[in-house]
Amino acid sequence: MxxxxxxxxxxxxxxKIVLLVIDGLGGLPLEKGGKTELETAHTPxxxxxxxxxxxxxxxxVGFGITPGSAPGHLALFGYQPMEYPVGRGVVAxxxxxxxxxxGDVAARLxxxxxxxxxxxxxxxxxxxxxxxxxxxxxxxxxxxxxGVEVFVRPVKDYRAVVVFRGEGLSDHVADTDPxxxxxxxxxxxxxxxxxxxxxxxxxxxxxxxxxxxMAQAPANAxxxxxxxxxxxxxxxxxRFGLRPAALAVYPDYKGVSRLVGMEVIDGLRDLNxxxxxxxxxxxxxxxxFVHHKYADSRGEDGDFQAKVAEIERVDAFVPQxxxxxxxxxxxxxxxxxxxTMKSHSYHPIPFLLHGRNTRPDEVxxxxxxxxxxxxxGIIPGVMLVxxxxxxxxxxxxxxx
Amino acid sequence: MxxxxxxxxxxxxxxKIVLLVIDGLGGLPLEKGGKTELETAHTPxxxxxxxxxxxxxxxxVGFGITPGSAPGHLALFGYQPMEYPVGRGVVAxxxxxxxxxxGDVAARLxxxxxxxxxxxxxxxxxxxxxxxxxxxxxxxxxxxxxGVEVFVRPVKDYRAVVVFRGEGLSDHVADTDPxxxxxxxxxxxxxxxxxxxxxxxxxxxxxxxxxxxMAQAPANAxxxxxxxxxxxxxxxxxRFGLRPAALAVYPDYKGVSRLVGMEVIDGLRDLNxxxxxxxxxxxxxxxxFVHHKYADSRGEDGDFQAKVAEIERVDAFVPQxxxxxxxxxxxxxxxxxxxTMKSHSYHPIPFLLHGRNTRPDEVxxxxxxxxxxxxxGIIPGVMLVxxxxxxxxxxxxxxx
Numbered sequence: 001m002x003x004x005x006x007x008x009x010x011x012x013x014x015x016k017i018v019l020l021v022i023d024g025l026g027g028l029p030l031e032k033g034g035k036t037e038l039e040t041a042h043t044p045x046x047x048x049x050x051x052x053x054x055x056x057x058x059x060x061v062g063f064g065i066t067p068g069s070a071p072g073h074l075a076l077f078g079y080q081p082m083e084y085p086v087g088r089g090v091v092a093x094x095x096x097x098x099x100x101x102x103g104d105v106a107a108r109l110x111x112x113x114x115x116x117x118x119x120x121x122x123x124x125x126x127x128x129x130x131x132x133x134x135x136x137x138x139x140x141x142x143x144x145x146x147g148v149e150v151f152v153r154p155v156k157d158y159r160a161v162v163v164f165r166g167e168g169l170s171d172h173v174a175d176t177d178p179x180x181x182x183x184x185x186x187x188x189x190x191x192x193x194x195x196x197x198x199x200x201x202x203x204x205x206x207x208x209x210x211x212x213x214m215a216q217a218p219a220n221a222x223x224x225x226x227x228x229x230x231x232x233x234x235x236x237x238x239r240f241g242l243r244p245a246a247l248a249v250y251p252d253y254k255g256v257s258r259l260v261g262m263e264v265i266d267g268l269r270d271l272n273x274x275x276x277x278x279x280x281x282x283x284x285x286x287x288x289f290v291h292h293k294y295a296d297s298r299g300e301d302g303d304f305q306a307k308v309a310e311i312e313r314v315d316a317f318v319p320q321x322x323x324x325x326x327x328x329x330x331x332x333x334x335x336x337x338x339x340t341m342k343s344h345s346y347h348p349i350p351f352l353l354h355g356r357n358t359r360p361d362e363v364x365x366x367x368x369x370x371x372x373x374x375x376x377g378i379i380p381g382v383m384l385v386x387x388x389x390x391x392x393x394x395x396x397x398x399x400x
Numbered sequence: 401m402x403x404x405x406x407x408x409x410x411x412x413x414x415x416k417i418v419l420l421v422i423d424g425l426g427g428l429p430l431e432k433g434g435k436t437e438l439e440t441a442h443t444p445x446x447x448x449x450x451x452x453x454x455x456x457x458x459x460x461v462g463f464g465i466t467p468g469s470a471p472g473h474l475a476l477f478g479y480q481p482m483e484y485p486v487g488r489g490v491v492a493x494x495x496x497x498x499x500x501x502x503g504d505v506a507a508r509l510x511x512x513x514x515x516x517x518x519x520x521x522x523x524x525x526x527x528x529x530x531x532x533x534x535x536x537x538x539x540x541x542x543x544x545x546x547g548v549e550v551f552v553r554p555v556k557d558y559r560a561v562v563v564f565r566g567e568g569l570s571d572h573v574a575d576t577d578p579x580x581x582x583x584x585x586x587x588x589x590x591x592x593x594x595x596x597x598x599x600x601x602x603x604x605x606x607x608x609x610x611x612x613x614m615a616q617a618p619a620n621a622x623x624x625x626x627x628x629x630x631x632x633x634x635x636x637x638x639r640f641g642l643r644p645a646a647l648a649v650y651p652d653y654k655g656v657s658r659l660v661g662m663e664v665i666d667g668l669r670d671l672n673x674x675x676x677x678x679x680x681x682x683x684x685x686x687x688x689f690v691h692h693k694y695a696d697s698r699g700e701d702g703d704f705q706a707k708v709a710e711i712e713r714v715d716a717f718v719p720q721x722x723x724x725x726x727x728x729x730x731x732x733x734x735x736x737x738x739x740t741m742k743s744h745s746y747h748p749i750p751f752l753l754h755g756r757n758t759r760p761d762e763v764x765x766x767x768x769x770x771x772x773x774x775x776x777g778i779i780p781g782v783m784l785v786x787x788x789x790x791x792x793x794x795x796x797x798x799x800x
Contacts, residue, residue, distance in 0.1 A: 357745070359428055375457075376778060390463075395466065399468035400470050400628075
């Protein structure tokens with residue numbers, strides 16, 4: 001539905017919508033004929049919700065497309081990911097609340113280890129702690145490039161973010177991370193004419209950084225990826241008439257939330273904190289994005305049972321959401337991460353939509369196969385927010 | 401499919417399509433775990449059709465969007481509602497076959513009652529009969545506005561329509577109906593620069609009308625809403641190669657039918673008349689829109705059982721359609737009207753598509769949940785006519 005038409009229908013009210021995202025929720029059976037992680041998990045609370053809810057599967061980007069974290073979440077927030085391409089650098093910068101400006105270019109920076117020949121021996125610098133990362137970023141503050149301001153900020157562990165500010169910068173620059181060890185880091189190469197100045201800026205940044213880091217082994221090298229400019233995204237308040245809050249633990253998810261204008265509740269460390277925050281801020285917002293990361297992490301590890309356990313952990317958390325009596329609750333994931341694949345995947349993701357005026361289907365278990373038989377079949381993920389608005393009575397009738 | 405591409409494929413023939421619309425068909429259970437109105441209704445004829453038919457659910461406008469009557473029907477007639485916005489005034493004028501011209505502006509006019517202070521005490525003037533309405537409209541024929549022709553015509557009961565004809569008019573004017581009693585009617589205000597002349601025309605019309613109606617209590621006031629210009633809609637004959645006829649009782653549905661170039665069979669009062677008309681006109685047309693209003697009316701009343709009874713009434717009428725042996729029969733609704741919500745809703749609407757070459761699915765009962773398991777899942781409502789054309793062999797192969 002075109003933005004301007006939807007805007008005409010918006011009918012804000014006090015009703016509350018909760019979007020509970022179990023990152024990487026969708027999965028696959030360990031062996032043919034078996035159950036997926038979600039189907040294996042003992043989830044009495046989610047099953048009870050599914051029984052009363054409208055169920056289905058969603059595709060965040062498109063048929064056969066594996067979503068990254070940012071597009072997966074943008075879709076769940078109601079933004080067609082292909083209309084709003086968001087690079088990794090921007091997600092990282094937003095995640096630590098770095099105040100990017102139009103024209104800035106951000107990139108993810110990983111501290112790494114190289115040997116005396118400059119060959120990368122560890123792409124994560126022995127997973128140095130965040131404090132070390134902070135100290136190293138301060139050290140890199142000494143980099144000086146004429147005409148370009150440089151900001152280096154720690155994110156978490158070995159991960160940091162660098163932002164270049166100046167005239168004529170762009171994100172048309174390729175990654176320097178070779179994605180393997182035993183080879184040198186790549187040169188930052190422009191991917192088009194537009195990227196020439198940024199690539200040479202990055203090259204000079206790396207040259208000076210390597211000098212500054214010479215005595216800092218295991219963090220004596222850096223790898224850059226995800227050069228990205230800040231996209232213009234209309235905030236959820238303007239687009240959907242919502243007052244949205246993000247209750248996320250991980251920086252990247254705070255980052256995507258900030259991009260769509262959510263207020264980020266900071267300092268949350270786990271589901272208990274998230275439940276407390278939900279209670280504390282309940283009256284202040286009408287859309288709550290609650291994010292749980294570790295189902296994806298354990299899927300990426302290839303640990304089927306650990307992913308099952310994370311899903312069960314979220315199930316046990318569900319009553320703390322229901323204690324608030326949300327008018328609409330959507331439970332889903334941003335993409336699938338089957339433990340058997342150890343990566344994000346293109347499989348559709350189960351969802352349930354719970355609320356007063358839902359039309360129950362015959363699904364009584366929250367899982368991939370049951371949801372495939374749900375009311376909605378497979379829908380574009382970007383439509384979920386529109387459904388949430390409808391079931392929360394926040395959309396008026398279209399036409400006479 | 402783009403109009404010009406579809407047009408290339410049109411292959412008109414004598415085969416007959418019937419579109420039976422049970423207004424507001426979709427519903428919700430009275431209580432959790434219960435059945436919807438349609439699932440509750442005893443519908444042996446519809447169930448028998450569903451058993452042989454292809455079933456599914458459709459969305460007339462989009463996910464979470466509650467369709468008004470006009471967009472709901474436009475979708476069923478094969479017109480994407482957002483491409484053809486139709487205001488209430490135009491629907492009303494078309495409903496009484498008023499010959500609107502390009503540039504005309506129509507508005508719904510309700511006779512109302514006001515007290516000596518001008519406060520509205522009854523927004524429907526005690527539901528005066530249609531004959532009184534006609535006499536009052538004649539009385540308002542005395543209104544005279546320089547440079548603008550004014551037409552006032554009765555619709556039904558307290559409802560009438562006014563059409564302004566002149567240079568520089570537009571539909572950028574807000575309603576004067578305050579939607580409540582105990583307050584004055586609103587002034588007709590322009591919603592943009594374009595509406596200034598029409599708003600002042602409406603203001604002068606209301607001023608003169610109030611003088612003319614002074615002694616006509618309970619109909620001593622008027623309320624205007626749904627200012628609308630005539631949109632350009634290519635007729636079904638041109639777009640789909642069909643010769644369509646509308647068999648509707650209510651004026652508004654005749655109105656939407658005329659907008660897409662249907663011939664309206666007038667003077668029908670009930671399903672028996674509609675069955676007779678179907679028989680009588682069978683050879684003259686190849687697309688018959690048969691409309692039954694009261695399922696929606698009883699849903700709006702919040703009367704679950706009465707809505708069930710209306711659906712059963714339509715079921716009993718189905719054999720009179722089948723006696724004609726239509727080549728394709730579609731049975732569906734224009735939107736959902738759950739009795740529990742007493743209003744139109746955003747829920748998808750069940751449909752069945754019956755014909756010779758349909759591929760039966762496993763649906764053996766016409767209902768929301770059974771149809772959700774049907775062949776088609778959930779599809780855009782605007783696609784149903786295209787399917788009807790196909791199953792009536794009215795579309796040739798695309799490409800070599």
